[in-house]
Amino acid sequence: MKQLPISVNSARKTDVRTQFAALCWRVMDGKVQILLITSRGSGRWIVPKGWPMDGQTPGEAALTEAWEEAGVLGKVDWRPVGLYSYSKSVNDENDLPFVAMVYPVRVKSLAKNFPEALERKRRWVGRKKAARLVDEPELAQIIRDFDPKILS
Incomplete structure (x- = not known):
């Protein structure tokens, strides 16, 4: 099965309330x-996460966000590993x-210069530590459970 690009022209992005996130990973030692x-x-x-992008699949949108927010050059798997919920203020709405x-x-390399380089810090950590550092419990569980062997 293959993902199809989506169209977001019919709705404002703030009405969608769906984002696509990138779980950027590598294997070291x-x-x-x-x-x-x-x-x-x-x-x-x-x-990294962001809004749906017109003409891109959800996986492609996640990869775009990984580039813009973290300078990631890599390969996205079109199969999601989970979803998590959270709340956020947008356009003065609470x-x-x-x-x-x-x-x-899967991260092949990290660029030194990328769109949001001056606005963010990056950090490689093990799964357990990453799960402790994020605030969202469902995201923490996705990180703890992530095993790249399932992608083969």
């Missing part, structure tokens, strides 16, 4: 590491509900 980035507002540790579909991205 036989151990899986997860790339976390800081959010622009509070500076807390998160994974605590809107969101859901983020999480797509694994």
